[in-house]
Amino acid sequence: MSYHIVVCGSIVPDPLQTLEPVTGPQGPALKNEMMLPAVLDPWAGHALYEAANLAKNVPDSKVWLVSLGPKAKLQQVMMNVAQKVPFELVVLDGPSGGFTEAEEVAAHLAKAIESIDGLDKSKLLLFGGWQSASRGTGAVMQIVGETLGIVDQFQGVDKLEPQADGSMQVKERMEGGSYLVSTLSAPPAVFGWATGTLPEPPNNPQVGMQNMRFIMPAIQKAQPAQVGAAGVEFKSVELPAQRRETRVVKDVPAADIAREIVDWIKG
Amino acid sequence: MNAILFLAHTDGQGALPKSALETLTAAAEMAQATGAALHVGLFGADVASAANAVAGCGAAKFFGVADPALALPRYTSDAAAAEALCKASGAEFVLAPATSRVSRFLPGVAHRLGGAADTYCTAITVDDGKPVVTRWYYRQRMKANITREQKPWLVTVGGGCYAAYEGAAGEAALETVSLDMPASKTEAKSIEAPSSDTQTIRPEAEMLLVAGAGWTKKQAGQSRVDEAESLILGFLDKTQASLGSSKSLVDLSGEGQAVLNFLTHLHQVGQTGATPRHPKGLATCCHGEEPHVVGWRFVNERRAINLDPGCGWAHGKADVLYVADAFEVMQEVNNLLAE
Numbered sequence: 001m002s003y004h005i006v007v008c009g010s011i012v013p014d015p016l017q018t019l020e021p022v023t024g025p026q027g028p029a030l031k032n033e034m035m036l037p038a039v040l041d042p043w044a045g046h047a048l049y050e051a052a053n054l055a056k057n058v059p060d061s062k063v064w065l066v067s068l069g070p071k072a073k074l075q076q077v078m079m080n081v082a083q084k085v086p087f088e089l090v091v092l093d094g095p096s097g098g099f100t101e102a103e104e105v106a107a108h109l110a111k112a113i114e115s116i117d118g119l120d121k122s123k124l125l126l127f128g129g130w131q132s133a134s135r136g137t138g139a140v141m142q143i144v145g146e147t148l149g150i151v152d153q154f155q156g157v158d159k160l161e162p163q164a165d166g167s168m169q170v171k172e173r174m175e176g177g178s179y180l181v182s183t184l185s186a187p188p189a190v191f192g193w194a195t196g197t198l199p200e201p202p203n204n205p206q207v208g209m210q211n212m213r214f215i216m217p218a219i220q221k222a223q224p225a226q227v228g229a230a231g232v233e234f235k236s237v238e239l240p241a242q243r244r245e246t247r248v249v250k251d252v253p254a255a256d257i258a259r260e261i262v263d264w265i266k267g
Numbered sequence: 268m269n270a271i272l273f274l275a276h277t278d279g280q281g282a283l284p285k286s287a288l289e290t291l292t293a294a295a296e297m298a299q300a301t302g303a304a305l306h307v308g309l310f311g312a313d314v315a316s317a318a319n320a321v322a323g324c325g326a327a328k329f330f331g332v333a334d335p336a337l338a339l340p341r342y343t344s345d346a347a348a349a350e351a352l353c354k355a356s357g358a359e360f361v362l363a364p365a366t367s368r369v370s371r372f373l374p375g376v377a378h379r380l381g382g383a384a385d386t387y388c389t390a391i392t393v394d395d396g397k398p399v400v401t402r403w404y405y406r407q408r409m410k411a412n413i414t415r416e417q418k419p420w421l422v423t424v425g426g427g428c429y430a431a432y433e434g435a436a437g438e439a440a441l442e443t444v445s446l447d448m449p450a451s452k453t454e455a456k457s458i459e460a461p462s463s464d465t466q467t468i469r470p471e472a473e474m475l476l477v478a479g480a481g482w483t484k485k486q487a488g489q490s491r492v493d494e495a496e497s498l499i500l501g502f503l504d505k506t507q508a509s510l511g512s513s514k515s516l517v518d519l520s521g522e523g524q525a526v527l528n529f530l531t532h533l534h535q536v537g538q539t540g541a542t543p544r545h546p547k548g549l550a551t552c553c554h555g556e557e558p559h560v561v562g563w564r565f566v567n568e569r570r571a572i573n574l575d576p577g578c579g580w581a582h583g584k585a586d587v588l589y590v591a592d593a594f595e596v597m598q599e600v601n602n603l604l605a606e
Contacts, residue, residue: 012405015538019408028411042539098404099411102374103383133406133538137386139374146378152453153342155371158532171459174367177468177533178460180340185452195532195539199518231383235399235412243583244569250576250590257572257589258599261549264570265474265506265604 001166002060003187004120005051007087008109008128008144009044011069011077011096013037015133021237027229028099028237038073038096040081043129047193049201050160051127052085058162063087064119066112068105069096071222078215083208084201089218090116094225098134099237101229106143108225113148121148123187130155130192138192145190153190154182159197268396270304271297272358273326274349274421276368277311279338283320285471286364288431290424293391294362295324295432300393303360306330307439308352310345312338315441322437329439330355332446339455346372347449350379353419355444360398362391365423373421383417389428398422406538407564426470427544427565467503467510468533474508475545475566477536480515481552481574481593483526491594496527498597499551505604511536511543511562513553536562550585551593559584572596 013019013036020031030036040048048065055061065087067074074091092108113119113126126145131138138155145153156173163169166186171179173194249257273294275287283291291307298305304327309317314331322329332348349372353361363369365387377384390401392412399414400422460466482495503510512527512534519526536543538561548566550559554573559580563569571578571585572593581588589596 015406019405021409046539098409101383103378106378134404136402136404136406137374137384138370139377139384139386142372142375143378146375151343151346151449152451153371153375154453155342156367172367172371173533174340174458176460176470177466177531178458180367181456181459182341183454183456185454189452195517195535197532231416233414233416235394235414237404237409237411239409240407240564244586246582246585247587248576248582248590249587252589252591254591254595255599257591257596258603261570261589261596261600262603264568265547 001058002123003054003058003125004062004123005055005125005127006064006066006113006116006119007044007048007051008066008126008141009048010041010067010132010134011038011073012041012133014039020239028234029097033097034070034073038077040077041129041132041134043131043133043193045200046196047127047129047191048087049085049198050193050196052087053198054160064090064116066090066109068092068094068108068225068227071219075219082211082215083203083205086207086211089215091218091222092225093222094227096134098136099229099234100135100227101232102135102137102139103143104227104230106140106147108227109140110144110147112223113144121188125187126150126190128192130157130194141190141192150188150190152184152188155192156194157191157196158194160191268301268303268359270306270356270358271301272306272308272353272356272361274308274352274361274363276345276366277309277314277317281311281313281316283317284364284366285431286366286426289426289429290362290364291321291324291432292429293424297360297362297391297393297398298325301396306356306358308356310337310348310352318439318441320436321432321434322439323435324432328356329441330444331441332444334446334448336448339458340368340371341451341453341455342372342375343449343451343453346376348446349373349376351444351446353380355442359418359420361419361421363421363423365425369423373423377419377421380419382419382421383415384421385413386423387425388422389425391422391424406561407542408561465529467529469507469509470543472507472509473546474506475511475543475548476502476508477511477513477548477550477553477562478516478527478530479513479551479553479555480519481554483516483519492527494594496529498594498601499527500529501601502597505601509543509545510534511541513537513555514539515555551597554578555580
C-alpha cells in the first residue's frame with residue numbers, strides 16, 4: 001500500500017507579531033496585514049512533517065501541500081518551508097486572514113484537491129491542522145472531507161502508524177491527557193493533526209532546490225479564490241482589554257515568597 | 268427562532284459530562300431570553316438516565332439516540348447520531364459542549380445540514396431576538412461577537428463559561444430517534460488514559476502549574492533536571508494541580524537536550540497547545556509569550572516565578588511576578604505544603 005497524502009495548510013501571522021483589528025471594506029481585518037511576516041500555520045506544519053515522514057517510510061507515496069493565501073506571502077513562506085521536506089505545492093490565491101468562513105475556504109480546497117493530476121482517491125490521506133492559528137474553528141478539514149465524500153475522520157491526531165495488514169492505528173487526543181485509539185482499515189480518511197510526535201525538520205538546501213523547481217511555477221499559475229464571510233455579521237472585533245497591574249516582588253528571601261504562594265494556594 | 272437544541276453525548280457511565288451540563292445552562296438561558304422552545308438531544312450507548320437527570324430543565328422535547336456502537340467516540344457514528352437528532356428537532360440553533368468528541372464531528376454535521384458551525388464560543392447573548400456568540404480569533408488574541416443568517420447554526424460552548432445545570436431530576440419523555448449506522452472503515456478500540464500515578468493533566472484542578480524551559484537550563488555549568496522533576500512532581504502531588512508546559516520546554520526533547528521525562532506535547536499550553544481554564548495559575552521558569560498570553564487567557568489569578576525582573580511577557584499578564592530562583596522557592600513551597 002502506498003499513500004497519496006494531501007496536506008491542507010494556510011499561512012498565519014508570525015505568532016510573535018502584535019496584532020490589531022481594523023475594519024476594512026470586506027469586514028474585519030488585521031492592521032497592516034500584508035506587511036506582517038507570515039509563517040506556515042503551526043498545526044499545518046506538524047501535519048506536513050508527519051506526512052513527509054510517512055511518505056518517506058512507505059514506498060511510492062507522495063505529498064502535496066494545498067495552500068490558500070496571497071501569492072506574494074506564500075512565496076515568502078515557501079522559501080523556508082520548502083527546505084524542510086519534499087512536497088508538491090498547489091496554490092490558491094486568496095485571503096489568509098481569520099475573518100473568513102470555514103465553509104468557503106473548504107469549498108475551494110476541496111475543488112483544488114479534486115483537480116490534482118494523478119491523485120488516487122483510494123490512496124488519499126487528507127492531512128491538516130485540527131485548528132488554525134487564525135480562525136481557530138477546527139472546522140475546515142471536516143468540511144473538506146465531507147465535500148469529498150470522506151467520512152472516516154480523526155481530529156487531534158498525535159500518532160498514525162501503518163500496520164502490517166495495511167490498516168492504520170490512530171491516536172486522537174481526548175480530555176485529561178488521554179488518547180482515543182482507533183484502527184482504520186484503509187484510506188481515504190481525514191486527519192486533523194495536533195502536534196504529532198516529530199520535531200521540526202532541519203533545513204536541507206537540496207530538498208529546497210528540488211521543491212522550488214515546482215513551487216515557483218505553482219505560485220505563478222495559482223487560481224484565484226474568492227473567500228469571505230457571507231452571511232456573517234461581525235458585531236464587534238476587539239483586543240481583550242484586560243491588563244494586569246503586576247506586582248513585582250524582588251530581593252525577598254525564597255522562604256517568604258514561598259509562604260506567600262502557599263497562603264495564596266490555600267486561600 | 269423556532270427551537271434551541273441542546274446536543275450532547277453521554278459518558279462511559281451514561282451520565283452527561285460537566286461541560287455538557289454547563290452548555291445546558293446556556294441553552295436554557297437562551298430559550299428563556301428568546302422565547303424559543305428548548306429541546307434536548309442526547310446520544311451514547313445509553314441516554315435514558317442522562318435524560319432523566321436533566322428532566323427538570325424545562326425542555327419541551329427530549330430526543331435520544333442510543334446504540335452500543337456509540338459507546339466510544341467515532342466520527343462516522345457520532346456524526347450520524349447528531350445529524351439525526353438535529354433533523355428530529357428541527358431546531359434552528361444548536362448548542363453543544365466543546366468536548367473533543369463533539370469538536371470532531373460538529374462542523375461536518377453543520378455542512379450536511381446546510382448550516383454553519385461556530386466553535387469554542389465563550390458567551391452567547393441575544394440582540395434583537397437573534398443569538399450573538401462570542402468567540403476568539405488568532406489564538407485568544409482577539410475576540411469577536413458575531414451573528415449569522417445561516418440555519419441551522421451549530422455552536423459549541425467552551426468549558427467553564429457557564430455554571431453547570433443543577434436542576435431537578437425526573438422522568439423525561441424520551442423520543443427515540445433511529446440511527447442508520449453508516450458504513451465505516453474505522454473501529455474505535457479503546458481509551459488510553461495515563462495511570463493515576465502519572466496523571467498530571469487535570470482539567471478540573473483548582474490550579475495550573477506551568478513549567479518553562481528555565482527548569483532545564485544550565486546553572487553554574489550544569490543542569491539540574493532530576494531536581495526539577497522532583498520539585499515539580501512533589502508540588503503536583505501535594506496540591507493535585509494540573510501541569511502545563513511551555514512549547515520551548517516540550518520541544519527540547521526533539522533537540523536532544525535534557526528534558527523532564529513526564530512532559531509530553533499534551534502538556535503544552537499556548538500557540539499550539541491547550542488554553543486551559545483553572546481558577547489559579549503559577550508559571551515557573553517561563554519567559555515568553557505562550558504561557559503568559561495565550562495559555563493563560565482563561566486562568567483567573569496568575570503568578571509567575573522568574574529570574575528576570577523585566578520579563579515583558581509577565582508584566583501586565585501576571586498579577587504577581589516573583590523575581591527569584593524557582594528551585595529555591597518551590598523547595599520551600601513543597602516544605603510548607605508538607606507541614
